[in-house]
Amino acid sequence: MPERPFAGTQPQTLYFQVREALRGRILDGEYRQHQRLPSESELMRAFGVSRITVRQALNDLVKEGLIFKLAGKGSYVSKPRPVQNLSRLQGFGEAMSRLGYKSVNRMVGLVNLPASTRVAAALLLEEGETVTEIRRARYLDNEPVALDTSYVRAELGKRLAREDLVARDIFLIIENDYGIPLGHADVSISAILAAEEQAQWLQTRSGAPLLHIERLTHERNGNPLELDDIVYRGDAFSFQARVERD
Amino acid sequence: MPERPFAGTQPQTLYFQVREALRGRILDGEYRQHQRLPSESELMRAFGVSRITVRQALNDLVKEGLIFKLAGKGSYVSKPRPVQNLSRLQGFGEAMSRLGYKSVNRMVGLVNLPASTRVAAALLLEEGETVTEIRRARYLDNEPVALDTSYVRAELGKRLAREDLVARDIFLIIENDYGIPLGHADVSISAILAAEEQAQWLQTRSGAPLLHIERLTHERNGNPLELDDIVYRGDAFSFQARVERD
DNA sequence: TGCCACAACTTGTTATAACAGGTAATAATC
DNA sequence: GATTATTACCTGTTATAACAAGTTGTGGCA
Numbered sequence: 344m345p346e347r348p349f350a351g352t353q354p355q356t357l358y359f360q361v362r363e364a365l366r367g368r369i370l371d372g373e374y375r376q377h378q379r380l381p382s383e384s385e386l387m388r389a390f391g392v393s394r395i396t397v398r399q400a401l402n403d404l405v406k407e408g409l410i411f412k413l414a415g416k417g418s419y420v421s422k423p424r425p426v427q428n429l430s431r432l433q434g435f436g437e438a439m440s441r442l443g444y445k446s447v448n449r450m451v452g453l454v455n456l457p458a459s460t461r462v463a464a465a466l467l468l469e470e471g472e473t474v475t476e477i478r479r480a481r482y483l484d485n486e487p488v489a490l491d492t493s494y495v496r497a498e499l500g501k502r503l504a505r506e507d508l509v510a511r512d513i514f515l516i517i518e519n520d521y522g523i524p525l526g527h528a529d530v531s532i533s534a535i536l537a538a539e540e541q542a543q544w545l546q547t548r549s550g551a552p553l554l555h556i557e558r559l560t561h562e563r564n565g566n567p568l569e570l571d572d573i574v575y576r577g578d579a580f581s582f583q584a585r586v587e588r589d
Numbered sequence: 590m591p592e593r594p595f596a597g598t599q600p601q602t603l604y605f606q607v608r609e610a611l612r613g614r615i616l617d618g619e620y621r622q623h624q625r626l627p628s629e630s631e632l633m634r635a636f637g638v639s640r641i642t643v644r645q646a647l648n649d650l651v652k653e654g655l656i657f658k659l660a661g662k663g664s665y666v667s668k669p670r671p672v673q674n675l676s677r678l679q680g681f682g683e684a685m686s687r688l689g690y691k692s693v694n695r696m697v698g699l700v701n702l703p704a705s706t707r708v709a710a711a712l713l714l715e716e717g718e719t720v721t722e723i724r725r726a727r728y729l730d731n732e733p734v735a736l737d738t739s740y741v742r743a744e745l746g747k748r749l750a751r752e753d754l755v756a757r758d759i760f761l762i763i764e765n766d767y768g769i770p771l772g773h774a775d776v777s778i779s780a781i782l783a784a785e786e787q788a789q790w791l792q793t794r795s796g797a798p799l800l801h802i803e804r805l806t807h808e809r810n811g812n813p814l815e816l817d818d819i820v821y822r823g824d825a826f827s828f829q830a831r832v833e834r835d
Numbered sequence: 836t837g838c839c840a841c842a843a844c845t846t847g848t849t850a851t852a853a854c855a856g857g858t859a860a861t862a863a864t865c
Numbered sequence: 866g867a868t869t870a871t872t873a874c875c876t877g878t879t880a881t882a883a884c885a886a887g888t889t890g891t892g893g894c895a
Contacts, residue, residue, distance in 0.1 A: 356848065382875060393850045398876090411773065413811055414876050415857030527657065534780040534798035534823030552780035552798050565659060577780030602878065628845060639880045644846090660846050661887030810857095 357392050362400035364390075369409060369420055380410065380418040448509045451478035451490070451544065455497055462494045465559050465570045475500020479508065480544050487545045487576070494570040513569065514560075526563040532556055532582065535574070545576050552577035603638050607646035610636075615655060615666055626656065626664040694755045697724035697736070697790065701743055708740045711805050711816045721746020725754060726790050733791045733822070740816040759815070760806075772809040778802055778828065781820070791822050798823035 355363075368374050381389065386397045401418055404410045412418045455473050463470040474494050481489040493513065495503065499521075506516050517523050537551040545553075556573040601609075614620050627635065632643045647664055650656045658664045701719050709716040720740050727735040739759065741749065745767075752762050763769050781801045788795040800821040808814050 358848080384874085395851090396849060399848085411811075412876065413858090414809075415859085415874085417858095417875060532778060532800070532828040534800040534821075536782075536798050550796070552782050554778070554780040554800075565657075575780075582778040604878080630844085641881090642879060645878085658846070659887090661844085661889085663845065663888095 357390075357396045358399035358403070361386070361390050361392060361397060362403050365400065365404060366409065374420050376420055378420050379416075380420065382417055447482040447485070449480045449482065450509060451480055453477050453500075453504055453508075455500065458494070462570055466494065466496060466567050468496065473497040475503065477503065477508065477513075489573055489575045490541055490544050492572045495568065499568070517568070523568070524563040525568070526561045526565065528558050528560040530556060530558045534577070537574075541574055545574070547576055554582070603636075603642045604645035604649070607632070607636050607638060607643060608649050611646065611650060612655065620666050622666050624666050625662075626666065628663055693728040693731070695726045695728065696755060697726055699723050699746075699750055699754075701746065704740070708816055712740065712742060712813050714742070719743040721749065723749065723754065723759075735819055735821045736787055736790050738818045741814065745814075763814070769814070770809040771814070772807045772811065774804050774806040776802060776804045780823070783820075787820055791820070793822055800828070 365374075365380070374380060380386075380401075383394055383397050383401070386401075387394050390397065401410065401412065405412055405418075408421055410418050411421050454476050456476055457471045458466065458468050458474040460470050462468075462474055463472060466474065468474065475497055477493040477495070477500070479491045479493075480487050481491060499517075502521065503513065503516065506520075514525060518525055533555050535553050535555045537545065537547055537549055537553050539549050541553065542549040542551060545551075554575040554577055556571070556575070558571040558573065559567055560569045560571070562568050611620075611626070620626060626632075626647075629640055629643050629647070632647075633640050636643065647656065647658065651658055651664075654667055656664050657667055699721065701721050703717040704712065704714050704720040706716050708714075708720055709718060712720065714720065721743055723739040723741070723746070725737045725739075726733050727737060745763075748767065749759065749762065752766075760771060764771055779801045781799050783791065783793055783795055783797045783799050785795050787799065788797060791797075791799075800823055802817070802819040802821070804817040804819065805813055806815045806817070
């Protein structure tokens with residue numbers, strides 16, 4: 344097996360390993376912005392895998408916007424962007440660190456409370472059933488950019504209450520520590536005005552434009568797991584995506 | 590050839606035909622929300638294509654959020670959403686009609702002007718070179734939801750000036766009439782406040798929250814083609830996406 | 836009737852193979 | 866030297882095949 348650099352505690356699919364190896368080289372600067380990557384044939388030989396495995400890895404990176412392909416020419420590294428990417432479900436800290444940014448969280452609060460109609464419906468609970476509400480502020484370069492309110496079932500909330508939610512992403516805790524694989528999220532993006540409390544935490548003025556994200560994250564088996572309400576400062580953050588025509 | 594229902598003026602790939610046939614059945618109501626689709630084996634037999642062709646078609650629909658897959662169980666129709674989908678590059682009217690909504694455009698204006706620094710850089714022009722600015726308001730159910738300002742090179746703008754931009758999407762004109770295949774777009778989403786003119790067109794108040802989309806669309810060969818600034822009313826529209834974990 | 840094992844069915848991963856059409860380099864010709 | 870044709874290389878599409886892991890149904894046994 345020629346080049347399987349990924350050493351993890353769990354066996355990984357081949358395309359996962361190839362993808363992460365290429366990502367590492369892009370983030371390390373071995374492949375620069377706009378530089379052409381090795382061809383599929385070269386990657387097949389280098390990693391000792393079939394072409395379809397290489398293509399799956401490359402297409403995942405295309406989907407994330409890290410590279411782009413030109414028919415007949417090859418694959419190229421995209422221009423880096425400090426963004427929350429919509430092509431792939433990942434936590435904030437996870438997304439920023441993949442792009443080389445350092446993010447910090449601050450706890451606003453963690454309480455158990457009865458589920459509202461909206462939260463109950465999203466998490467498939469009875470209205471009034473106990474849920475855990477976790478609130479955090481997100482900082483980039485020591486500047487608050489987002490306020491995140493998460494709702495999970497009380498059993499999961501009890502476990503999470505014992506975790507270091509300042510330094511760690513909930514997604515990674517759930518996957519790595521609790522062994523619950525994540526599936527997909529349904530994400531809604533809209534624009535709102537900052538309320539007083541939001542403005543204070545985000546160090547902006549009341550009435551300032553905010554991006555509001557509602558995200559319902561599911562386990563891989565389809566069960567709803569976590570409902571998030573996230574507001575981002577409109578002047579300090581944007582979502583970016585590369586969208587393919589087809 | 591058993592089931593190739595798509596009859597178009599241009600030859601289409603097999604996975605495109607399978608995908609569009611399935612889309613049609615979902616939108617026609619033949620496959621209902623949460624209903625299970627035929628298995629991959631069944632679709633292979635029904636369409637007389639290989640499994641990889643069926644999977645490509647299904648995965649594209651997954652990518653768009655129209656269906657979701659559960660390992661070992663099958664594929665299911667997702668809950669329908671009246672949204673501008675971020676998974677796939679398409680014009681506003683195109684997106685809405687695929688979801689069964691009727692959208693209408695109104696021309697705000699079409700002028701040739703010197704390219705600003707931003708527009709010139711995006712379209713790879715010299716600053717001051719002539720570009721065409723096309724401005725339109727978008728209506729859903731007779732209600733203004735978006736204001737769209739597009740910049741294209743003057744040669745393309747001259748041709749577009751002769752088209753019916755009220756009834757038709759620019760993307761479809763460019764692809765179908767001019768034979769220029771589209772590739773990808775780089776999209777940025779942020780939140781802003783409505784300026785006076787925007788508020789008037791969108792029938793909302795000055796200072797209301799708007800979603801601001803900046804989109805640079807490329808030809809398939811990578812050349813930049815069109816720069817769009819689109820603002821959507823925050824209270825009447827949102828973007829939604831289904832994001833996979835991986 | 837309930838439980839367990841096995842078979843059938845499902846999607847996911849990976850392999851090999853061939854052809855199509857686009858791009859770039861090289862060789863041949865004027 | 867410039868132009869054209871050919872070759873090599875590139876990604877895109879499609880096919881067949883096999884194995885892995887998850888899900889569901891069926892049959893046998895207690």
